Amino acid sequence: MTYSIAQAAEHSGLSIDTLRYYERIGLVDPPARDSGGRRNYSDDDLGWLVFLTRLRTTGMPIRMMREYAQLRHRGAATAGRRKQILFEHRASVRERIAELQSCLEVLEYKISHYEQIEHTFVEGITA
Template sequence: MTYAIAEAAHRSGLSIDTLRYYERIQLIEPPARDSGGRRAYNDDDLVWLEFLTKLRTTGMPIRMMREYAKLRHQGVASAGRRKQILVEQRTEVLSRIAELNSCLEVLNYKIANYENCERAVVTEPQAASA
């Protein structure tokens, strides 16, 4: 099955401009062209775009994504380096998750504190205003 650029953009959640940009910076291979010369993306292209989107969501820099994309074409010979890139990114993601969990704990503490304040206002309005 093939998809025009607008449909590929819709299915991938990326904009048409982003698809063209990814092609220009060689994150994606130029897609096949239909008889009218229009880009024709396939299901494999969409799977790759989904993976790129996940990498981007993790905060991976475009530079690293480009390296990964280039290595991908080398097949098994580049598996070690590709794995290393992903392991390093996983370490970054785990660090961010830990930082966010720490922030979440502070938010939960403050929310609980304000809930206690609200209960005090309801039960003792004069004491809470002092």
């Protein structure tokens, strides 16, 4: 099964321009082409694209994704290093979640502060 660039974009959630951009910078291997020179993405290509979007969503910088892509290209011998990258990235994602949760608490506090103001205001009216 092969997919046009529009279908690959649809499936991965990336834009067509971003797909071509990722190819240019070496994040994805150039996909096969049809007789007219158009890209034909394979299921494997799509799988990799989807994985990339996960890494991107978690804030991995493109240069690190590229390093990972290049290691992957060099085969099984690089599995250790790839695992290490994911390992470190997992730690940073966990940190990020913790950071967001702590900021969330500040937000909760502020919101409750506004709710208290509103409450006081309503009491002021009814009193």
